Amino acid sequence: MTDALSRPTQSAPAGRRTRLARGAGATAAVLVLGTAAIGAWFYQRLDHNLTTFSAEGIATSRPPAGPTVAGGGRAVNVLLLGSDTRNDGNDELGGGDAGVGHSDTAILLHVYADHKHAVAVSIPRDTLVTIPACKLPDGRWTAPKANQMFNSAFTVGTSTAGNPACTQNTVEALTGLRVDHTIVVDFKGFAAMTEAVHGVDVCVPGDVNSFGIHLTKGRQTVSGQTALDYVRARHGFGDGSDIGRVKRQQAFMASLIKKVQGQGLDLTTLLPLADAATKSLTVDPGLGSAAKLAEFAQSLQDIKLADLKFVTVPWRYQGDRVALVQPDADTLWTLLRQDRTLDGRSTDQASAGPTDPAASPTASPDASATGGPATGAPTPGTTANTAPNTTPGATGNPADLAVPVTVHNATGAGGVAGRVSDELRAAGYQEVAVGPNTRVRSTTLVEYGEGRAAAAEQLARLYPGAELRAAAGTNGLVLTVGQDHGTPGAGGTTRPTTLPTTIPTGIAENVRPADTDLCSDLSFG
Structure with missing residues (x-):
């Protein structure tokens, strides 16, 4: 096994590497988040390694921050991108010449507000989306473009380093979720980190002898160039599709995390790993120092493997591209x-x-x-439309359903208050009135009068992250629906706020x- 900071000993012909499908580095980002917490004495060295992209390209109109829970925990979304840039020695691993940077691996990691659960959503590179306005290197902003491949957002501006801010804008526009942090990893970082953990266990679904890759069916441990080839390549595996590659990357990341959690990392492993990783990272300003990266990593340390789920966004083929399946x-x-x-x-x-x-x-x-x-309709005292055969007020006080509720729309979209009122009536609330639209706010608010605190808490359970506030002179409850539960989408429509049964x-x-x-x-x- 070579040192984690040295060049991987396994190599492959440049011509073959050029033909490999791009994208892998987001896999490495998961490992970085789990191992960046190191001694402060090493931070200064790592600070010089990190590259930070400018926040000037991030859209000014953005979704609200994620919901919070008691104790101050807040849901966090992290965009993990793999860069195929051939600059700075990456051509020796990926083949090809320097040119426009691409990112064919994109994962949106949603860390729940309790910081004990997480979901990693893979977005296939060929997914057809709308690329919103993005900033070019000369300071101009592009016009939005519909029906574009998702990975084209990273190429806006044709920079060798790519355009992570544009990809972040695209994800926010697509999902209605605020992206709190964006992390980009290149080939070198990925290869070095897999070596630093002494390889990752993988499974090859069938013998592969294609495009210079030679792998035998079954379980094996890979690192360096071989690990990079395993997660990047499409041809020679199954049907050769990007969807198949996504599945393989998800399995690889889970195995990587399991390896790290199982063996732990002492300083002899951790320091070379952190040094190699940060040399290959580009991050948003919010993670622009080793101390910030370590603090964020420590906030994730309670997530167990069993409480992490991978999911590919619902998809279907549309010719040689991928379309999203709606309303899923x-x-x-x-x-x-x-x-x-x-x-x-x-x-x-x-x-x-x-x-x-x-x-x-x-x-x-x-x-x-x-x-x-x-x-x-949502079920008071449980969750909003989560399971069939529930009983209104089953986990709360039925008397609270008789407390009058006034609903205000603060989303900026039409019809929200009326729809929410209908849902509350269907759920058993006996006295619901629609109030006038109010000033737009990002979060939902539940206000309550004297003696109505319990009723307010029961109502707020239907709107995770809602703010509770006592209001003198209020008779009953006032529900002001914010953009977190009624986010305007493209074309002025309203994003779904309720869940199917x-x-x-x-x-x-x-x-x-x-x-x-x-x-x-x-x-x-």
């Missing part, structure tokens, strides 16, 4: 905006163990088969728990 994709974004697990529960409920099997993604029927997802198959069939056997479900690619 929007349901996924709604789940994450409301800080709900993939089976629609709160993290507290998820920690308590499984409930109704019908709410499980692996057991739920295809909602789209009946003309789209069910959009039943069953999780659509488009989500269920694309979920991969991190503790799944590494050979499971790799035949596609």
Whole structure:
């Protein structure tokens, strides 16, 4: 095994490496988040390694910050990108010549507000999306472009370093989720880190002898160039698709995290790893120092492998491109905006163990088969539309359903207050009135009068992250719906704010728990 800072001993012909599909470095970013916490005495050296991209290219109109929980924890979204830049020695690993930087691996990591659960959403490179306005190197901003491949956002401006701010803008516009941090990793960082952990266990679904890659079917440990080839290549694996590569990358990342959590890292491993990783990182200004990176990494240390899920955004082929399956994709974004697990529960409920099997993604029927997802009303005292056969007020005081509620729309989109009022009435609230639209606010607010605190808490459970506030002179409850539960989408429409009573198959069939056997479900690619 070579030193983590040296060049990988395994190499491959440049011509073959040129033909490999791009993208892998986001895999390495997961490891960085788990191992960046090191002694302060080493920070100064690492600070010189990090590259920070300018915040000037980040859109000024952005989704609200994620929901919070008691104790101050807040949901955080991290965009992990793999760069295929051939600059700075990366051509020796990836082949080819220096040119426009691409990112064909993109993962949106949603860290729940309890910081004990997380979901990593893969967005295929060929997904057709709208690229919003993005800043060019000369300071001009582009016009939005519809029906573009997702990975083209990183190439806006044709810089060899890529345009991570544009990709961040694209993800925020697509999902309605605020991206708190963006991390870009190149080939060298990925290869060096896999060597620093002494290799990663992988599973090869079949013998591969294509484009210079020679792997034998079955389980094996890979590092350096071989690890990079395994997660980058498309041809020679299954049907050769990008979707198959995504599945393989998800299995690789889970195995990588398992390796790190299982063996731990002493200083002889940790310091070379951190040094190699940070030399290959480009981060947003919020993570622009080793101390900030380490602080964020420490905030994730309580996430167990069993509480991490991978999911590919619901997709279908559209010619040689990938289209999002709706309304399933929007349901996924709604789940994450409301800080709900993939089976629609709160993290507290998820920690308590499984409930109704019908709410499980692996057991739920295809909602789209009946003309789209069910959009039943939220159930007071439980969660907003998470499981069938629930009883209004089952976990709260039924008397609180008689407390009058006035609903105001503060989303900036039309019709939200009326729709929310209808949902509350259907859920059993007896006296609901629609108030006038109010000034736009990012978060939902529940105000309550004297003696109504318990009723306010019950109502707020339907709107995770809602602010609770006592209001003198208020008779009953006042619900002001913010953009976190009624975010305006493209064309002035309103993003979904409620969840279906069953999780659509488009989500269920694309979920991969991190503790799944590494050979499971790799035949596609």
